[in-house]
Amino acid sequence: MxxxxxxxxxxxxxxxxxxxxxxxxxxxxxxxxxxxxxxxxxxxxxxxxxxxxxxxxxxxxxxxxxxxxxxxxxxxxxxxxxxxxxxxxxxxxxxxxxxxxxxxxxxxxxxxxxxxxxxxxxxxxxxxxxxxxxxxxxxxxxxxxxxxxxxxxKIIDIETDRGHDMALIDVVHLVNDEIGSLLPFTRQNLKQFVVTRAEPDGIGISPIAGFLTPCNMDDEHGVWVELKQPGEQLGSSDINIQVPLSPGLYEPLVIRRVEPVTIGSKLMFQGPGILAMDGDRRIQLQDGESATLTIRRSxxxxxxxxxxxxxxxxEGVLSSSGTPITIDHPTSSS
CATH class of the missing domain: 3.40.50 (Rossmann fold)
Known part of the structure; x- marks a missing residue:
């Protein structure tokens, strides 16, 4: 629904x-x-x-x-x-x-x-x-x-010991969360993620990366982001941002690392934790388990x-003539 x-x-x-x-x-x-x-x-x-x-x-x-x-x-x-x-x-x-x-x-x-x-x-x-x-x-x-x-x-292929899945926009590694939960993500749960599109005018995970290094549907890469958990000591290279994780729900976040991910290259997310694909929490990673993520244009x-x-x-497809109309635009005179 x-x-x-x-x-x-x-x-x-x-x-x-x-x-x-x-x-x-x-x-x-x-x-x-x-x-x-x-x-x-x-x-x-x-x-x-x-x-x-x-x-x-x-x-x-x-x-x-x-x-x-x-x-x-x-x-x-x-x-x-x-x-x-x-x-x-x-x-x-x-x-x-x-x-x-x-x-x-x-x-x-x-x-x-x-x-x-x-x-x-x-x-x-x-x-x-x-x-x-x-x-x-x-x-x-x-x-x-x-x-x-x-x-x-672009998609994100996900391989684990238990099978295969995929995402269109983002795969998020969550901690202290639950499979199947429909509640919005919170900063306490976000550990890292990879996106195919990093759009600063979006809602959710995509604008976190989009605020830092925009990447659209035509770009031949994605973006990986690692976040600091609340309470961790801040470093000189850490980046502070505030984004809408859901409509009207703005959260301050601290970014540890941001890197581009080229199409075909692999990332590994290590458990424990939960993987959410395009917002849906579906894969449980136990301690010692891992998932391999690959961005593909497939x-x-x-x-x-x-x-x-x-x-x-x-191309004139929308008109009865079947050909585009060419208009001579007037030139400006000095």
């Missing part, structure tokens, strides 16, 4: 109601159909978000509602993706935050994805009007803009609505 979990109560985040999501879905569907999508697949959820979004649309014959019995767990998003893949879907719009997008990307890296923000800590999804997001998805799904024009995103292809719409306009 992205948009309504306890993280929003513990912080000061806005709620995203079922009605809000219903309107988002309506605008996405209309945008996609207007720009070339022939058929839209939606999961017929128990909250009637999808059904309510399309039941009064004149073009609802181009929408298929897929019945699914939810378990109210991460597996629901994976099941929905696989059902849609089996029905021939290739382009996906995901509503949620970093964690929701991670679940989908982990299930298949061979999809084209447009993540749209409704979650709590949002770095990976775009904050853009849903009508425009739908239009961009329609241009790609119809082939008017080839999916190959959408770059693959995630799903990601549709950037701004770039897709700009390319379509520049």
């Amino acid at each position: 992205s948009g309504r979990d306890v993280r929003r109560v513990a912080a000061r985040a806005s709620l995203s109601s079922h009605h809000d999501k219903q309107l988002l879905v309506t605008r996405i569907v209309l945008g996609a159909l207007a720009y070339g999508t022939r058929q839209v697949l939606l999961i017929d959820d128990p909250f009637r978000i999808a059904r309510g979004a399309v039941e009064n649309l004149p073009s609802k014959q181009h929408v298929t509602l897929i019945p699914m019995r939810p378990t109210h767990s991460d597996s629901d998003s994976e099941t929905a993706l696989r059902m849609m893949l089996d029905m021939g879907a290739q382009t996906f719009v995901v509503l949620g935050g970093d964690g929701t997008s991670r679940i989908v990307a982990r299930a298949s890296k061979d999809i084209t994805l447009l993540p749209l923000s409704t979650g709590t800590n949002n770095v990976f999804p775009f904050r853009i009007e849903a009508s425009v997001a739908g239009a961009a998805a329609g241009l790609v799904s119809s082939g008017r803009i080839p999916p190959t024009r959408c770059p693959r995103c 995630g799903p292809r990601v549709i950037s609505p701004t770039e897709i719409m700009t390319s379509a306009a520049s």
Whole structure:
């Protein structure tokens, strides 16, 4: 239930109601159909978000509602993706935050994805009007803009003795914390982390690195940060910053070290502790156990609505002429 979990109560985040999501879905569907999508697949959820979004649309014959019995767990998003893949879907719009997008990307890296923000800590999804997001998805799904024009995103591969996992934005090494907790991170729990994107205008872990050495989705590296625990003696090279770990929750932090991490190079996080991937605390490391982390550019292809719409306009895809209009701009005279 992205948009309504306890993280929003513990912080000061806005709620995203079922009605809000219903309107988002309506605008996405209309945008996609207007720009070339022939058929839209939606999961017929128990909250009637999808059904309510399309039941009064004149073009609802181009929408298929897929019945699914939810378990109210991460597996629901994976099941929905696989059902849609089996029905021939290739382009996906995901509503949620970093964690929701991670679940989908982990299930298949061979999809084209447009993540749209409704979650709590949002770095990976775009904050853009849903009508425009739908239009961009329609241009790609119809082939008017080839999916190959959408770059693959960076991911963090995680290997432990017990298996494999991945993250899209950050892997955080926490101490004195609990598996599955949905509470916001606190400075007492943060030991170290690695991010694929260090964005100073973000919320959560990404801006900690972003305040120090910005790194965006196009850069061929990530950033590793080690923090000092409260009570540790300060050194002359330590850096003090204050960042929003959740919406409205600012924490003072002391940074011990910051280093770039090139794509393909490996980091090792030693236990004990918990690893959180894109905000979700999932891996317990016992004392003596370790995890190997590697940043790769091997995630799903990601549709950037701004770039897709700009390319379509520049190439004449959005006009009846099929060619861009060239305008001679007047030169200024001295």
